[in-house]
Amino acid sequence: MLSKKKYLEALDIIMSMYPDARGELNWGTPFQLLIATILSAQATDIGVNKATPALFAAYPDAESLAKADIASIESKIKTIGLYHTKAKNIKAAAQMLVDEFDSVLPQDKEILQKLPGVGRKTANVVLGDAFGIPGIAVDTHVDRVSKRLNIVPQKASVLEVEKTLMRYIPQDEWVSAHHHLIFFGRYHCTAKNPNCENCPVLSYCKFGKERLGVID
Ligand code: SF4
Numbered sequence: 001m002l003s004k005k006k007y008l009e010a011l012d013i014i015m016s017m018y019p020d021a022r023g024e025l026n027w028g029t030p031f032q033l034l035i036a037t038i039l040s041a042q043a044t045d046i047g048v049n050k051a052t053p054a055l056f057a058a059y060p061d062a063e064s065l066a067k068a069d070i071a072s073i074e075s076k077i078k079t080i081g082l083y084h085t086k087a088k089n090i091k092a093a094a095q096m097l098v099d100e101f102d103s104v105l106p107q108d109k110e111i112l113q114k115l116p117g118v119g120r121k122t123a124n125v126v127l128g129d130a131f132g133i134p135g136i137a138v139d140t141h142v143d144r145v146s147k148r149l150n151i152v153p154q155k156a157s158v159l160e161v162e163k164t165l166m167r168y169i170p171q172d173e174w175v176s177a178h179h180h181l182i183f184f185g186r187y188h189c190t191a192k193n194p195n196c197e198n199c200p201v202l203s204y205c206k207f208g209k210e211r212l213g214v215i216d
Helices: 004-017 030-039 045-058 062-067 070-077 083-101 120-131 140-148 158-168 171-187 206-212
Strands: none
Touching (some): 004 158, 004 171, 030 083, 030 120, 045 070, 062 083, 070 083, 120 171, 140 158, 140 171, 140 206, 158 171
16 A cells, blocks of 8 residues: 555645536525536536536526426436436436425534535535535545555545545645646546556556556
8 A cells, every 4th residue: 555655745745636626516605606516526527517507597596497397407408418417417416406495505514414415525526615614525536546556455445535535634734635636637647548548646656657567
């Protein structure tokens, strides 16, 4: 396993590669970030950003989305994968916000996860980006990079990855580190074709060294 000290050295390098790393979903209010993040499950941010302008123009807040017709919601998000389920979830989440939270998004990880379609990752994204509440959302990129850098066993669960990252990274860097790791996974250490040949953290990376046949 890569030590905490070595991991933080590698993370510093990764952070310097993408000084402008940030969430790439477009939103105007915390509620809209919640909806965009629910829609982004197993979909690309670019695809979600193409659909949300029409969705948010018609239904900008919890009250309007809760009252919306499912068919109308579906027509606005049908380019996004799993849109039937997602339409149901975002309408139900809006309804729950209206009924139980006075239409105000709760700033609490456990409570947020009670909303339909909201898991731990979505809750962490919303709390971090909308309210600056520290958290590390482990998506497919963060999970893959963490495993390639060998800070967790290859079979570690998403929660184990999150807990390890929280132990290693100072709390005030959680949100920023999460965005940088996503950029690194999305644009450099990609799933199918990681750019190990030109990787500034190759010397820290067990997976990359094995892949390139580098002997320590
Ligand atoms: Fe990813 Fe390859 Fe760099 Fe390792 S060496 S972090 S696998 S790109």
